[in-house]
Amino acid sequence: MVVLASPSGGGKTTIAKTILERYPEKFGYSVSATTRSPRAGERNGEAYHFLTREEFADWQKQGRFVETAQYAGELYGTLKSEVEKVLGSGRHVLLDIEVDGAQQVRRTYPSAVMIFILPSSPRVLVDRLLQRKSESPAALLERLDRAMYELRATTIFDRVVRNDVLEDAVNDVVRIVEEGGGWRREQGDIQWFEAFASGLQKERQRLYDELHGG
Numbered sequence: 001m002v003v004l005a006s007p008s009g010g011g012k013t014t015i016a017k018t019i020l021e022r023y024p025e026k027f028g029y030s031v032s033a034t035t036r037s038p039r040a041g042e043r044n045g046e047a048y049h050f051l052t053r054e055e056f057a058d059w060q061k062q063g064r065f066v067e068t069a070q071y072a073g074e075l076y077g078t079l080k081s082e083v084e085k086v087l088g089s090g091r092h093v094l095l096d097i098e099v100d101g102a103q104q105v106r107r108t109y110p111s112a113v114m115i116f117i118l119p120s121s122p123r124v125l126v127d128r129l130l131q132r133k134s135e136s137p138a139a140l141l142e143r144l145d146r147a148m149y150e151l152r153a154t155t156i157f158d159r160v161v162r163n164d165v166l167e168d169a170v171n172d173v174v175r176i177v178e179e180g181g182g183w184r185r186e187q188g189d190i191q192w193f194e195a196f197a198s199g200l201q202k203e204r205q206r207l208y209d210e211l212h213g214g
């Protein structure tokens with residue numbers, strides 16, 4: 001079980017997609033359930049299982065989730081059936097999830113490989129999110145606020161992968177999984193996250209001012 005987590009825009013979806021395309025015989029993806037609306041090009045059952053709130057609550061009652069979390073006002077959850085399907089086929093299962101869910105996975109599956117992904121600079125993170133054009137300005141600011149919270153929850157992750165050059169990040173993740181994971185954090189990681197969070201705060205302010213004509 002491989003957990004890829006990062007603030008929004010960190011690159012986990014891109015990294016997961018690249019790994020799945022390149023190594024379909026080794027890796028499979030756990031398609032999550034969510035109550036958020038599909039983005040352009042997202043197909044039901046592929047990007048997510050898109051559920052109504054009522055359906056999500058029913059599935060929760062039926063015990064179908066490994067973990068669930070709320071993010072930007074919407075519900076997200078990893079399905080047991082998805083995880084079992086991939087593990088049953090003898091492949092590693094990739095989970096692209098936020099940190100509260102990652103924490104639940106850590107408790108339930110202590111041997112999960114937990115990887116936190118981040119570009120080196122907050123400016124790059126914000127620029128990538130802007131380029132993705134998938135959120136309204138208000139949703140984008142909300143995601144940046146959430147990123148501040150996520151940067152304080154990084155101690156549960158065994159490894160940190162910098163996503164500057166995509167190719168390097170993909171290779172790093174694959175290598176870590178093939179090594180079997182295990183805790184290996186660099187000295188100064190926590191200080192880096194703190195500096196990143198304060199840089200991100202400034203980027204958020206810059207964006208807010210731009211959006212509000214300040």
Ligand code: ADP
Nearest residue numbers: 008009010011012013014128132163164165166
């Ligand atoms: P997440 O899933 O963590 O929210 P995405 O994978 O959607 O992030 O990446 C955010 C944006 O950044 C996307 O538009 C993606 O194409 C781009 N991106 C991701 N990694 C890189 C990279 N290493 N170099 C340049 N652009 C990247």
Ligand code: 5GP
Nearest residue numbers: 032033068069071076077078096097098101
């Ligand atoms: P997005 O709306 O951008 O697809 O995802 C928003 C956040 O929810 C991302 O951090 C993503 O990793 C996370 N997420 C997606 N699926 C799940 C899930 O099944 N469980 C949890 N806890 N988070 C998820």
